[in-house]
Amino acid sequence: MLDFSVLPPYADLLATGALWTVLITVLAGALSVVLGVLLALVTLYGPKLISLPLRGIAFLFMGTPLLLQLYLLYYGLAQLGVLLPAFWTGVMGLGVHYAVYNADIFRSAIQSVDEGQMEAARSLGFGRTAALRHFIIPQATLTALPQVGNNSIILLKDTAVLSVLGVAELVLNAQRGISATYRPFEFYFAVAVLYYLLNLAMEWALGRAARKAEAIR
């Protein structure tokens, strides 16, 4: 019944898909971290005039499905004449979506840094921004690491959604293999294994980072 020998001829296709999945994860993940920190800083220290609307918008991102946000970005904007490549739409959509979640994590991580840290930095003559950059944010990042790491693992799995925009990541490439062979089980199973392996690699890397972070506590 099952015949996994249909897969080897499509190894290239699946490998390419896996590469794109990794690339999307890295780019969207980086965006979600950088943007998450910025959002956290603006909502913590920025003027209310900016921070309040931002929190409102963030709530919209948390309260609606990622798939819908991607449709709006891709098809909705296209209707309005803004044509974005599917790949970048996906990276942006995923990045912003997870940035909103990461911002909450960073915000509480920044708030959890002892006040004495800011005082020590200020007493040495560091300005507020420099103190944030050199002392507060690095410590908050270490605190936030496990949760942001978890989000990145979810983000990796969510890259599958980009297949609906026609981004040639793992799922879409599997579907291409399926339409040539009519072997959905073999292909989807192989893709599941690939996701699982990617996640294992990511958890291993996060575990290493977490142990490093633990050494300073």
Added chain:
Amino acid sequence: MTSAAPMIRLRGIRKSYGSHEVLKGIDLDVDQGRIVSIIGPSGSGKSTLLRSVNMLEEISHGEIWLDGVQVNSALTGRAFETHINRIRQQMGMVFQQFNLFPHLTALENVSIAPMKLKGKSKAEAEALARTLLEKVGLADKGGAYPARLSGGQKQRVAIARALAMQPKAMLFDEATSALDPELVDEVNLVMKQLAAEQMTMIIVTHEMRFAAEVSDHVLFMDGGVVVEQGPPEQVLKAPTQERTRGFLRKHLAQ
């Protein structure tokens, strides 16, 4: 500035939290190389006064001067920020809870400020940091993170960190209060060494014996005012005020 002017001068320092006044008009002159200890019960305002000197606490009224420059200048906004950052670089502070940067090694804790604020090269800043760690007896601990250090070691790194900016004066906010008794001496020793090197210091402390040993001048504060001040042999051995006597009785009884 003429050398006759005091290194630190406080005039009419007042501070209120709402309607509650915690500092009720304090004057103090600390000459270059002098050591002033501030003692008093908790809540007397002694820490608040010390933290006012480098404006970690904002005061409501009065003047603060460091080496002829007004610390609480009339500047505002960015100009004031630049000014106060420059002033703070000339005043080291040591905290009760050490406040070392936990994500940096002992060496990095000491070298980061000269590197980032004075533009020293990494090699230069680290050489300076090594000299200072050696001075506080921690030459072998440069690579250790604060979590791996004892309280006494942490506080000595914190002193080295403050000294790395080559400050004109040092402020000690109950530097040994959070330490286990057997670790107090190693920190006191470093402070005595600084005293011997003519560092200008203001020390808020609970340790009467240490205050008597190192200070040129002792302030006894209670309820936001200076109740009594003078040389340690007077204030600590022959106080004239009943409140001072009561405080010392309680403290020496412990």
